[in-house]
Amino acid sequence: MSLKIMILSDSFHLRTEAIRYSIALAKRLDAVLVLLILLPFELTKKTPGSVNTVLKLQTRAADAIRQPISDMERSGVPVESTIRIGNPRSELLKFLAESGKFHSIVWGGGSDSINEKSHWTSNLEADVKYSVLVPFIKPEQESGRRSGRFSQQRRVRKE
Amino acid sequence: MVQNRILIVDDEAVTRKNLTRLFEREGFSVSSVSTGFEALERLRDSPYDLVITDLVMEDLDGLELLLNIKTRFPNIEVILITGYASIPTAISAVKKGAYHYLEKPIRPEETVHLARQAIEKKRLREQVEQLEALVEKDLNAPTLIGQSSGMVEVLKLIKQVAQVNCNVLITGESGTGKELAASMIHSFSQRRNNNFLAINCGGFAEELLANELFGHEKDAFTGASSARTGLLETASSGTLFLDEIGDMPSSMQAKLLRAIQEQEIIRVGGTHPVPIDVRIISATNQDLKKSLNSGGFRQDLFYRLNVVSVEIPPLRERKDDIPLLANYFLNRTAKRFHREVIGFSDGAMEALKNYYFPGNVRELENIIEHAVALTSDTTIQLKDLPPDLSELDIFSFDQSGNDVMTLKALEQNYIQWVLNRVGRNKTRAARLLGIDRSSLWRHLKGSEFED
Known part of the structure; x- marks a missing residue:
């Protein structure tokens, strides 16, 4: 039974370092990659044309992840992908309940948004039993200082 | 605790005296001799962890002494002391098995630090050898490795x-x-x-x-x-x-x-x-x-x-075990692949110690096996490790420190437990919980887990 590593994002953009790290980790652990894109959207009966909007989002997301998926496949790691639209936290929990166990979750979405306390991933560790790994390029390899929840020490999200 | 034993070899009495005083002050057990031949006699009679020797001496010089020690007492580490003019010789000595060289004038802090590192390396090697002996003695005996x-x-x-x-x-x-x-x-x-x-x-x-x-x-x-x-x-x-x-x-x-x-x-x-x-x-x-x-x-x-x-603690919570485990896997893999790989560069070991290891010991084993297979050196260099180890920092939000559940989390768990008991029938669940259906809906909405 293969281990599964999830790359999780809440936008069309997937960070390069997250893709690189997920591929490297999957190769080391002989795992398959599961790319999960959660696009925030509140579907209500009152929203005009909401079904069309959902379909457009779906198509745009599928286009955006085509290249990363092809990169992953080229590296020899099996990859599956899913796009969910709705409340990201709720959709993630439902996806985890449906999909069985993952070895790790790698955050592939924006690094600035996740740094905010109001972000939907805030306190996610209370609901999700996995470590959510956030890869960053080492400070010596990029200019500028990081700030926010990950500023001082690895592993701990700032209160 | 085992006391670290050092033998100082120098034909200058002042250097012997100064080094002896320095290491004794730091808690080492120190002996000193003035010639290479005396040093070999001492090593034959008593156990030492480290020899610190001057490079330029009459009769038997530091380089000859090093070669003698490495042949007869391969586990003892050697540090050479050298003047500026002899540095190329000292570098070639390091290639022949010396742990390091110290340039005159001697700086006390650097000297003690280097001696500690050399002895630590010797002890680590001994532990790995003991482990290997244990495993070889009974190939079927399972062994978890760790000294943390x-x-x-x-x-x-x-x-x-x-x-x-x-x-x-x-x-x-x-x-x-x-x-x-x-x-x-x-x-x-x-x-x-x-x-x-x-x-x-x-x-x-x-x-x-x-x-x-x-x-x-x-x-x-x-x-x-x-x-x-x-x-x-x-x-x-x-x-x-x-x-x-x-x-x-x-x-x-x-x-x-x-x-x-x-x-x-x-x-x-x-x-x-x-x-x-x-x-x-x-x-x-x-x-x-x-x-x-x-x-x-x-x-x-x-x-x-x-x-x-x-x-069993995750590897990232017992980083002290990483050098021991890495050396154990290195020796085992080098033997299996028939490769002459004997250790890690400081940079490579530092990268291993700093990595997060979500895949724990299994991931470390995989990294070392790849490095041994790919290296063109006798020691694993940073470039032999996966690039992500040196180029990326891995941060994580995990469950450490969450032993105490919040009241809200406890309430949500209880609601989910009741829902599971009644086949996720919200009306029956609300009745059992003693709240109305709309309150239950608000609780579920609050937990972000919408059925």
Whole structure:
């Protein structure tokens, strides 16, 4: 039974370092990659044309992840992908309940948004039993200082 | 604690005196001699960890002394002291096996630091050799490797619990060595001469798992042309390791509970109970207590399995073990691949120590095997390790420090447990909880888990 590593994002953009790290980790652990894109959207009966909007989002997301998926496949790691639209936290929990166990979750979405306390991933560790790994390029390899929840020490999200 | 023993070799009395005073002040046991020949005599008579020798001496110089030491006492580390003019010679000495060289004038802090590092390297090598000897002595003996305080406690508990014939629950992240721990418990126990069988409960569909655990009678189902014993029966008088016990379906949990309580099983399609005598060691990387609250795992079975629990810490929480484990895997792989690779550069070891290791020991083993296979050097360099180790920082939000559940989390768990009990019927759940349906909806909305 293969281990599964999830790359999780809440936008069309997937960070390069997250893709690189997920591929490297999957190769080391002989795992398959599961790319999960959660696009925030509140579907209500009152929203005009909401079904069309959902379909457009779906198509745009599928286009955006085509290249990363092809990169992953080229590296020899099996990859599956899913796009969910709705409340990201709720959709993630439902996806985890449906999909069985993952070895790790790698955050592939924006690094600035996740740094905010109001972000939907805030306190996610209370609901999700996995470590959510956030890869960053080492400070010596990029200019500028990081700030926010990950500023001082690895592993701990700032209160 | 073992005192670190240093032998100083220098033909200048002042240098010998100064170095002796410096190292004694730092708690080392120090001897000194003025010639290379005297040094070899001392090494023959007494054990030393480190020789610090001047490079330029009459009769036997530092380089000749180094070669003699490496031939006759290969485990002793050597540091050379040299003047500026002899630095190229000192560098070639390092290539011939010296730990390092010190340039005159000697700086006390740097000297003591270097000596400590050299002795630490010697001790590490000795530990790895001991481990290898242990493994070679009995190739079948499982061994968990670690000298950190966390692992020392785990190993102590494993040896203690092995002597008691009780069920054990091993917890720990994937790749920490849970099966190895179970195997160790079996090999230290009175049951060691009988079977140790293992099964991954998450890898089978329910019917298949029942068949594997309980066996079946002839004609129990289409294709069952003969009777077959299950693992619980085959492991009788021995140990059965149930990996990923948290993934066992509820109906199987009930059957396993009955087998443990009654110490008997009924084969699939059978009617007669078969007595068993089996010790069950189970393992999980899940929080089973959380599953108890949500109704995913039976409480009565949990307490039957968890008579004693052994928790194996993740590698990132026992970074002190990384050099020992890395050297152990390095020696083993180098032998297997017939490669002359003897250690790690400081940069490579630093990168390993700083990495997060979500895949734990299994991931470290994989990294070292790749590095040994690919390196063109006699020591693993930073460039031989996966690039992500040196180029990326891995941060994580995990569950550490979350031992105490918040009132809100407890409330949500309870609501989910009640919902599961009533087949997720919200009206019945609300009635049981003593709240109206709209309040329940608000609670569920608050938990972000919308059905």
